[in-house]
Amino acid sequence: MIEVAVEGLHKRYGTRVVLDSVQFQVQPGEWFCILGPNGSGKTTLLQALSGVEPVDAGSIRLGGQPVESYPRKALARQVAVLQQDALPPIGFTVQEVIEMGRYPYQNWLGDEAGDTGALVERVIQWLKLEPLRDRSVEQLSGGERQRVALGKAMAQEPRLLLLDEPTTFLDIGYQVEMMDRVRRWQKECGMTVISVLHDLNLAAQYCDRLLLLHQGVVAASGTPQEVLQAGLLEEVYGTRPHVLAHPANGVPQILLAGGDQDE
Numbered sequence: 001m002i003e004v005a006v007e008g009l010h011k012r013y014g015t016r017v018v019l020d021s022v023q024f025q026v027q028p029g030e031w032f033c034i035l036g037p038n039g040s041g042k043t044t045l046l047q048a049l050s051g052v053e054p055v056d057a058g059s060i061r062l063g064g065q066p067v068e069s070y071p072r073k074a075l076a077r078q079v080a081v082l083q084q085d086a087l088p089p090i091g092f093t094v095q096e097v098i099e100m101g102r103y104p105y106q107n108w109l110g111d112e113a114g115d116t117g118a119l120v121e122r123v124i125q126w127l128k129l130e131p132l133r134d135r136s137v138e139q140l141s142g143g144e145r146q147r148v149a150l151g152k153a154m155a156q157e158p159r160l161l162l163l164d165e166p167t168t169f170l171d172i173g174y175q176v177e178m179m180d181r182v183r184r185w186q187k188e189c190g191m192t193v194i195s196v197l198h199d200l201n202l203a204a205q206y207c208d209r210l211l212l213l214h215q216g217v218v219a220a221s222g223t224p225q226e227v228l229q230a231g232l233l234e235e236v237y238g239t240r241p242h243v244l245a246h247p248a249n250g251v252p253q254i255l256l257a258g259g260d261q262d263e
Contacts (some may be wrong), residue, residue: 001028001158001190002063003052006038020216031193033203036213076104080158084165095133101155143174162197228252
């Protein structure tokens with residue numbers, strides 16, 4: 001697990017400000033979620049956290065060390081990124097893709113000290129990918145592809161997992177399966193998770209704390225109960241939802257009225 005500290009983050013593209021004085025902390029072993037409408041700066045923020053996108057001002061520290069100070073392979077041993085369509089058709093088998101997760105630990109000849117076959121095998125079994133191990137990635141369904149992408153990230157053995165809308169193209173069954181698997185992996189390894197999600201209900205169900213962005217500014221940060229307030233969501237998203245307590249666990253769940261409502 002690893003602590004993440006963000007202070008005074010500022011990013012612009014030309015004259016457009018994308019992130020404005022964003023700051024927050026993520027505790028080791030926490031699942032933290034970044035929310036906001038399209039164009040609010042969510043993906044830019046996640047890219048900055050991964051070290052891919054430089055910022056104009058402010059700082060990001062992973063485990064107390066500036067993210068930009070990590071050499072690329074050293075950073076990849078700390079951080080894995082799982083995107084919404086992480087595996088384009090590339091002609092490799094499922095097992096080969098999962099083995100690619102070991103790249104940060106290999107030398108320039110592609111060799112690694114020690115035998116990692118047992119680790120790859122554990123990942124394949126844990127994700128129930130045995131029947132698919134020799135199948136090419138382009139032959140898989142969307143849900144299967146995301147399972148393989150998760151396996152590649154697991155083989156990487158990160159201390160921090162970044163999720164960029166990983167359930168966007170999945171049906172409801174695969175969405176729950178994906179989130180459940182991430183949560184079990186997180187709990188077993190004590191890993192820190194930061195996710196970008198569009199689905200507010202999934203965020204409330206799985207995440208410890210939420211950060212709500214609006215036009216690059218932090219509109220709210222806190223527990224799901226603190227952030228998912230009808231008035232605040234109306235201000236940020238432009239529509240007023242009904243917020244109800246989940247009957248099983250009490251976390252807020254969002255219902256939209258939709259259509260024209262008679263007064």
